[in-house]
Amino acid sequence: MSAVKDSKPDLEVVERLDRSGFRATPQRTHVYKTLRAKRDHPTAEEVFIRAKKDMPEISMATVYNCLDALVQSNLVRLVNHDKGATRYCSNMMKHHHFYCVECGGAFDIDAPSSVHEPLIKLPTGFKADRYEIAFRGLCPDCAAKKKR
Amino acid sequence: MSAVKDSKPDLEVVERLDRSGFRATPQRTHVYKTLRAKRDHPTAEEVFIRAKKDMPEISMATVYNCLDALVQSNLVRLVNHDKGATRYCSNMMKHHHFYCVECGGAFDIDAPSSVHEPLIKLPTGFKADRYEIAFRGLCPDCAAKKKR
DNA sequence: CTAGGTGCAAAAGGTTTGCGGTTAA
DNA sequence: TTAACCGCAAACCTTTTGCACCTAG
Numbered sequence: 001m002s003a004v005k006d007s008k009p010d011l012e013v014v015e016r017l018d019r020s021g022f023r024a025t026p027q028r029t030h031v032y033k034t035l036r037a038k039r040d041h042p043t044a045e046e047v048f049i050r051a052k053k054d055m056p057e058i059s060m061a062t063v064y065n066c067l068d069a070l071v072q073s074n075l076v077r078l079v080n081h082d083k084g085a086t087r088y089c090s091n092m093m094k095h096h097h098f099y100c101v102e103c104g105g106a107f108d109i110d111a112p113s114s115v116h117e118p119l120i121k122l123p124t125g126f127k128a129d130r131y132e133i134a135f136r137g138l139c140p141d142c143a144a145k146k147k148r
Numbered sequence: 149m150s151a152v153k154d155s156k157p158d159l160e161v162v163e164r165l166d167r168s169g170f171r172a173t174p175q176r177t178h179v180y181k182t183l184r185a186k187r188d189h190p191t192a193e194e195v196f197i198r199a200k201k202d203m204p205e206i207s208m209a210t211v212y213n214c215l216d217a218l219v220q221s222n223l224v225r226l227v228n229h230d231k232g233a234t235r236y237c238s239n240m241m242k243h244h245h246f247y248c249v250e251c252g253g254a255f256d257i258d259a260p261s262s263v264h265e266p267l268i269k270l271p272t273g274f275k276a277d278r279y280e281i282a283f284r285g286l287c288p289d290c291a292a293k294k295k296r
Numbered sequence: 297c298t299a300g301g302t303g304c305a306a307a308a309g310g311t312t313t314g315c316g317g318t319t320a321a
Numbered sequence: 322t323t324a325a326c327c328g329c330a331a332a333c334c335t336t337t338t339g340c341a342c343c344t345a346g
Contacts, residue, residue: 022300022301023300023301023345023346025300025301025302025344025345027301027302028301043335044335044336045334045335057302057303058302058303059302059303059304060303060304060336061302061303061304061305061336061337061338062301062302062303064335064336064337065301065302078230080228080230082226082228083226083234084334084335085334085335085336086335086336096268098270098274098276107274109268109271109274111268112268112269120244120257120259120260120281121260122246122257122283123257123288124288125287125288125291125292126246126255126257126283126285126286126287126288126291127285127286127291128246128283128284128285129284129285130283130284130285131281131282131283131284132281132282132284133268133279133280133281133282134279134280134281134282135270135274135276135278135279136276136277136278136279136280137274137275137276137277137278138274138275139273139274140271140272140273140274143273143274143275144273170325171319171320171321171325171326173320173325173326173327175326175327176326192310192311193310205327205328206327206328207327207328207329208311208328208329209311209312209313209327209328209329209330210326210327210328212310212311212312213326213327232309232310233309233310233311234310234311
């Protein structure tokens with residue numbers, strides 16, 4: 001009922017791509033799966049390297065194309081660190097990010113489902129449909145090292 | 149109220165640069181003043197163009213160098229839009245940003261001085277010394293256009 | 297059949313670096 | 322004097338684009 005490389009591509013994904021006007025190609029679903037396989041924030045190149053393991057013929061351009069389609073389909077988010085290449089995140093749950101100023105790492109911070117209140121009142125006219133908090137400071141590891 | 153080129157370079161700036169181990173060179177103070185002159189979020193190239201008006205011999209590399217020194221001295225912040233070049237912001241008051249998904253513009257959102265509370269509890273070990281909220285949605289102009 | 301997608305290679309940004317010359321402590 | 326800094330140009334890295342071929346609808 002399923003092949004080695006073509007395991008069922010998750011209806012949700014197919015549907016979302018379709019709703020945004022994209023075909024659910026093997027490359028796109030594979031890039032998505034690659035991203036889901038690990039809970040970190042890889043760069044496009046990192047994704048490319050990982051995706052090639054199971055799909056050696058995929059190209060960098062296609063990875064960019066796929067990531068773009070996935071972002072537009074709301075299956076993946078962009079995450080910008082302060083420097084360097086754009087990173088991608090397949091965790092679409094409401095969450096925030098913590099950036100360690102020491103080691104440069106980025107960590108997901110879950111948003112409490114209860115309190116996502118209009119913490120800040122926006123000036124009249126602005127219509128926000130989402131927000132994300134970027135914390136900066138020391139991650140547990142670096143904080144521990146620093147203390148000594 | 150502005151001078152030709154060498155108006156006194158603001159003690160605060162000199163001191164901050166110095167405290168971070170940078171000399172307060174004419175280029176650095178000029179780039180800083182350039183950034184302060186307008187309340188937007190220019191790219192490095194934009195800064196370069198503006199800075200050249202009053203300092204024609206300044207180079208792109210120097211602008212990058214200066215911006216870097218200013219960021220490290222806490223006189224300027226990096227602002228990343230979703231796409232494109234890094235942008236810079238000389239508004240160091242506690243504030244957040246609103247990104248318009250329609251026109252791509254970025255707007256400063258003042259943080260109420262009263263409530264800058266730890267609205268989200270971080271997992272144990274994380275030591276945040278600051279945070280910034282990125283709102284996304286429609287700016288007043290685009291919201292108005294959309295309504296029609 | 298044909299619009300959309302892929303892979304490749306080349307191009308286009310954006311940022312950094314190496315280096316000779318200059319300047320401030 | 323000398324370490325820091327400047328301007329220039331080349332290098333580098335990330336992302337986009339043009340194009341020939343391919344494939345699903």
